[in-house]
Amino acid sequence: MTHIFVNIATTDLERAKAFYTSLGAGINPLFTDENAACIVWDDNVYFMVLTQEYFGTFTDKQLADPRTHAQVLIALSRDSREAVDAIVEAGVANGGTEPTEAKDYGFMYSRDLEDPDGNGIEFVFMEPQAAEQGPDSYLAEQGAGA
Structure with missing residues (x-):
């Protein structure tokens, strides 16, 4: 493990x-x-x-200031779009900032959050079917049903 x-x-x-x-x-x-x-x-x-x-x-090495330099963006998955929204909203309410708009790719939804020190965390939800078959196949299938 x-x-x-x-x-x-x-x-x-x-x-x-x-x-x-x-x-x-x-x-x-x-x-x-x-x-x-x-x-x-x-x-x-x-x-x-x-x-x-x-x-x-x-x-x-010299330490980077996460408020002015990006060294890494940590991505953590959530179980739903609503869970992504809830955790980012909690972060903003408790001293974090949301540096960018939410991103909706059809198969994946993500929002970025910076902690009070500027460390970046991305919270994402991916449709389970898209994770299994890949985003292109998933999106093509979704378009075929429209």
Whole structure:
């Protein structure tokens, strides 16, 4: 089994913990201290939110400012379009921003959210049939029924 741990930096650990829990994520207290918080999305996906100082101990590279530089965009799936809308709306209500308009590709719906530090998260819903047969086949089938 593979687990994913995404390390992201924050300038305010308490603010970051409050933000991510407002989105429905949990916190694993066994891996949370004054330097880091383990944000639990599910049994396989975690964000390690690290203070900038602590994050810097893991690399010799200069840290990018997520407010001005994009280094990665993390995408997390949701079970429905409504769930995508709900989590982004919760994020905006709790200090995040939505930097772009919602995107509806017919087979996939997505919205972007930036946390208070500027880290980007994309929440997506893909029609299960499109995931199984591919977007082109799905869209062609949808057009054939119109």
